[in-house]
Amino acid sequence: MRKKVEETAEKIVKSIPASDNGAGVLCTTKSGQKFQISQNVEKMKFTLWKVVDKGFIKVKIANSPVDLYDFVPWDK
Numbered sequence: 001m002r003k004k005v006e007e008t009a010e011k012i013v014k015s016i017p018a019s020d021n022g023a024g025v026l027c028t029t030k031s032g033q034k035f036q037i038s039q040n041v042e043k044m045k046f047t048l049w050k051v052v053d054k055g056f057i058k059v060k061i062a063n064s065p066v067d068l069y070d071f072v073p074w075d076k
Helices: 065-071
Strands: 005-007 025-028 034-040 045-052 055-062
Touching (some): 034 065
Antiparallel strands (some): 005 055, 034 045, 045 055
């Protein structure tokens, strides 16, 4: 069973919030797009960010980083 994944609006932030203080994972697609998964240790939430020129765009929030991998466009 899949865990709940929250959708978020597209907004560029200059840096990942300090509350996301756990280990992170950088994902790179075949076309070179970069996505960062950050972790909020206190809330045990994981956030998928699209890396863009001026910062990051929040894509999804989930209870597990594994739930976020499906939202990375690996083949694009």
